[in-house]
Amino acid sequence: MEKDNPKQGFLQRLQTKWKLDSLFQVVMVLVVFACTGFTILFIKNPILGFFGVEKGGFLNTVLYLLLVLPLYQIFLLIYGFVFGQFRFFWEKEKQIFKRIGGLFSKKK
Numbered sequence: 001m002e003k004d005n006p007k008q009g010f011l012q013r014l015q016t017k018w019k020l021d022s023l024f025q026v027v028m029v030l031v032v033f034a035c036t037g038f039t040i041l042f043i044k045n046p047i048l049g050f051f052g053v054e055k056g057g058f059l060n061t062v063l064y065l066l067l068v069l070p071l072y073q074i075f076l077l078i079y080g081f082v083f084g085q086f087r088f089f090w091e092k093e094k095q096i097f098k099r100i101g102g103l104f105s106k107k108k
Contacts, residue, residue, distance in 0.1 A: 029088060032079040040072050
């Protein structure tokens, strides 16, 4: 598969970009993203409601960043395991943590 082939389909481009072995694996990764997104959609409001936060506003944003986004990462790993794509998502999580760590490290 050529990397810059304009005739490549959407799934083939994702397969190349994500360095996956098969189109089936691409579909499974997309299923994991979909399941994670739907899960967060359903639990976000009850979590924020538990803290008495109304939609919008600064406190809503802060709690979302502190609580919901880490839960999203955890659910990615859980669904990744369920759908046999844990290794892919674990590697992506490690990349995210390295980037975040780089923001706080001292530069020489």
